[in-house]
Amino acid sequence: MSPNLIPAPPRPFQGFFGVFRYSSRALSLVWQTSPKMMIGLAVCTLVAGVLPAVATWIGQLIVDGVVAAMDTYQASSSLMEVITPVLWLVALEGAIIALITLAQRGLSAQQSLLRAMLGQKVNVMILEKAGTLSLSQFEDSELYDKLTRARREASTRPLGLVNKTFSLLQNAISLVSFGVLLVQFSPWALLILIAGALPVFLSEAKFSGDAFRLFRWRSPQSRMQMYLETVLAREDSIKEVKLFGLESLFLQRYRDIFTRLFKEERLLTLRREAWGFGLGLIGTLAFYMAYGWVVLETVVGALTLGQMTMYLMVFKQGQSALSACLTSISGMYEDNLYLSNLYEYLEQPTEQENGEVTIGAIPGDGLRFEQVSFAYPGGGEVLHDISLHLKPGESLALVGENGSGKTTLIKLLTRLYHPTQGRVLLDGSDLRDWETGALRRRIGVIFQDFERYQLQVGENLGVGDTQAFSDEQRWARAAHHGLADDFINRMDNGYHTQLGRWFKNGQELSGGQWQKVALSRAYMRENADILVLDEPTAAMDAAAEAAVFARFREHSRDKMTILISHRFSTVRSAEQIIVIDQGRIIERGTHQALLESDGRYASLFRLQAKGYQ
Numbered sequence: 252m253s254p255n256l257i258p259a260p261p262r263p264f265q266g267f268f269g270v271f272r273y274s275s276r277a278l279s280l281v282w283q284t285s286p287k288m289m290i291g292l293a294v295c296t297l298v299a300g301v302l303p304a305v306a307t308w309i310g311q312l313i314v315d316g317v318v319a320a321m322d323t324y325q326a327s328s329s330l331m332e333v334i335t336p337v338l339w340l341v342a343l344e345g346a347i348i349a350l351i352t353l354a355q356r357g358l359s360a361q362q363s364l365l366r367a368m369l370g371q372k373v374n375v376m377i378l379e380k381a382g383t384l385s386l387s388q389f390e391d392s393e394l395y396d397k398l399t400r401a402r403r404e405a406s407t408r409p410l411g412l413v414n415k416t417f418s419l420l421q422n423a424i425s426l427v428s429f430g431v432l433l434v435q436f437s438p439w440a441l442l443i444l445i446a447g448a449l450p451v452f453l454s455e456a457k458f459s460g461d462a463f464r465l466f467r468w469r470s471p472q473s474r475m476q477m478y479l480e481t482v483l484a485r486e487d488s489i490k491e492v493k494l495f496g497l498e499s500l501f502l503q504r505y506r507d508i509f510t511r512l513f514k515e516e517r518l519l520t521l522r523r524e525a526w527g528f529g530l531g532l533i534g535t536l537a538f539y540m541a542y543g544w545v546v547l548e549t550v551v552g553a554l555t556l557g558q559m560t561m562y563l564m565v566f567k568q569g570q571s572a573l574s575a576c577l578t579s580i581s582g583m584y585e586d587n588l589y590l591s592n593l594y595e596y597l598e599q600p601t602e603q604e605n606g607e608v609t610i611g612a613i614p615g616d617g618l619r620f621e622q623v624s625f626a627y628p629g630g631g632e633v634l635h636d637i638s639l640h641l642k643p644g645e646s647l648a649l650v651g652e653n654g655s656g657k658t659t660l661i662k663l664l665t666r667l668y669h670p671t672q673g674r675v676l677l678d679g680s681d682l683r684d685w686e687t688g689a690l691r692r693r694i695g696v697i698f699q700d701f702e703r704y705q706l707q708v709g710e711n712l713g714v715g716d717t718q719a720f721s722d723e724q725r726w727a728r729a730a731h732h733g734l735a736d737d738f739i740n741r742m743d744n745g746y747h748t749q750l751g752r753w754f755k756n757g758q759e760l761s762g763g764q765w766q767k768v769a770l771s772r773a774y775m776r777e778n779a780d781i782l783v784l785d786e787p788t789a790a791m792d793a794a795a796e797a798a799v800f801a802r803f804r805e806h807s808r809d810k811m812t813i814l815i816s817h818r819f820s821t822v823r824s825a826e827q828i829i830v831i832d833q834g835r836i837i838e839r840g841t842h843q844a845l846l847e848s849d850g851r852y853a854s855l856f857r858l859q860a861k862g863y864q
């Protein structure tokens with residue numbers, strides 16, 4: 252796809268000025284970050300903007316002073332007397348130049364400090380917003396693109412915009428002061444100056460828009476590149492990459508994406524620079540026309556030598572100030588486009604899911620699914636008409652083939668998703684109405700794809716209850732329930748051992764040990780009265796599994812427990828067993844009752860039992 256074919260943004264080029272709507276927000280963001288430095292930037296900008304014209308004007312006074320001094324000196328008076336006024340002017344110009352340098356240093360120091368502070372602030376804003384997004388929003392690839400784009404570009408853009416705003420101000424001030432001097436020569440000269448710079452500006456603005464559209468268009472591909480980088484360079488995937496010999500395959504795909512993207516980028520860059528050069532020539536032409544004119548006026552005696560030098564300087568500097576102004580404007584346009592990305596992401600509506608219920612309408616009623624159906628966003632229905640009731644102290648086991656919907660049911664119970672039809676009730680109140688904190692405190696859950704944090708072992712347990720994140724006694728208790736205490740106590744630094752390979756002295760655990768850590772994490776929620784274990788023992792040896800369930804039953808006598816497992820040995824003791832097939836409940840009852848009814852459960856059980864004979 253060529254950049255020409257890249258879909259235009261909702262407000263195309265004619266909305267050039269409309270796109271500046273993010274400028275004020277970027278400015279206020281910088282102001283919030285550091286009002287002092289923003290004022291400092293403004294002062295330095297002002298100083299660096301006004302003084303060059305003053306220096307040029309003094310330059311003219313010096314040249315004319317020198318010419319006059321040469322005449323006076325020949326008419327013989329003392330050299331010192333003749334030259335002193337000129338030397339004072341030289342000293343003054345020197346002082347002004349020193350002041351300009353000081354202002355420029357001040358500018359760059361404040362810019363680099365602000366850059367660091369703003370980068371951090373914007374990244375925190377992006378991550379804070381990420382914390383408010385729902386799971387389904389995270390799974391939406393368009394939103395994910397927005398998030399990635401915002402993280403890649405947006406953190407440097409607010410400061411860029413502020414810098415350009417100030418630089419625009421600075422150059423505009425210089426331009427006005429040069430303009431005042433130039434108009435005295437001829438208003439036409441001012442016109443020539445403007446006419447020379449305008450074409451480059453227009454082409455720059457157009458290409459900035461194109462560059463942004465290219466950036467947007469290619470973000471899914473950039474994301475694929477980032478993904479391949481991760482797979483090829485992360486310890487958790489490298490094992491498989493090596494064994495399957497995937498390096499060259501993935502690297503080739505990585506290169507192909509680059510080649511495709513680079514083709515577009517090269518085309519755009521070449522066009523941008525070629526047009527910039529061609530239209531820039533108009534500016535050069537304008538300068539040399541004005542040059543010839545000034546020379547002519549000097550030769551015929553309409554200008555002094557000092558004035559000639561000054562006007563040439565003024566024209567040259569005026570020209571660069573004008574083109575700097577226009578570059579700032581087109582740069583601001585570009586920054587605004589990128590900021591539109593950031594704000595599109597930050598303004599993404601979040602699903603308001605915080606209700607107010609902290610104690611249910613019918614305390615002690617337990618958990619109910621009432622004719623619940625569910626479809627993932629953009630997908631077909633994966634759960635159909637599920638009804639079940641679990642009272643405090645009862646245990647439920649979910650059985651079913653891969654993909655039948657067991658984990659999805661748990662996601663609804665933990666309110667990671669909402670039912671598309673029907674309701675889930677806890678103690679008689681709809682889950683949607685529960686206050687998030689109160690609801691989460693009541694549920695301890697371990698998913699089959701639990702997270703392996705590159706933190707200390709203890710902290711890996713602590714994440715189960717942020718209130719007790721660093722509570723070592725609670726770590727020990729949870730590890731005891733989850734049968735993780737034995738191996739943790741044998742580690743060099745006990746609960747303070749760093750896990751994973753990302754950081755120094757990190758230790759890797761076996762699959763079963765990780766699972767024990769995850770199980771203990773669920774036990775950190777001591778007040779939770781709903782315990783959900785989604786295949787908690789798949790990686791454990793038989794003895795560990797038996798011990799885990801013995802401990803589980805003992806620990807959860809007065810709780811509601813939901814267990815998902817493909818092993819019937821662990822399922823059979825549940826008071827209620829539900830068999831799910833393609834999102835529907837097809838059988839329910841106790842182990843004994845299900846065997847007697849001789850349905851799907853009974854045949855699956857016999858199949859597994861045969862495997863052990």
Ligand SMILES: Nc1ncnc2c1ncn2[C@@H]1O[C@H](COP(=O)(O)OP(=O)(O)OP(=O)(O)O)[C@@H](O)[C@H]1O
Binds near residue numbers: 627655659
């Ligand atoms: N995030 C998702 N987005 C879209 N569809 C999904 C998502 N997660 C699961 N599914 C689909 O929902 C269906 C049920 O998946 P679920 O994970 O609930 O099955 P499961 O019974 O837990 O399977 P397993 O025994 O393999 O863990 C599957 O068809 C799956 O493809």
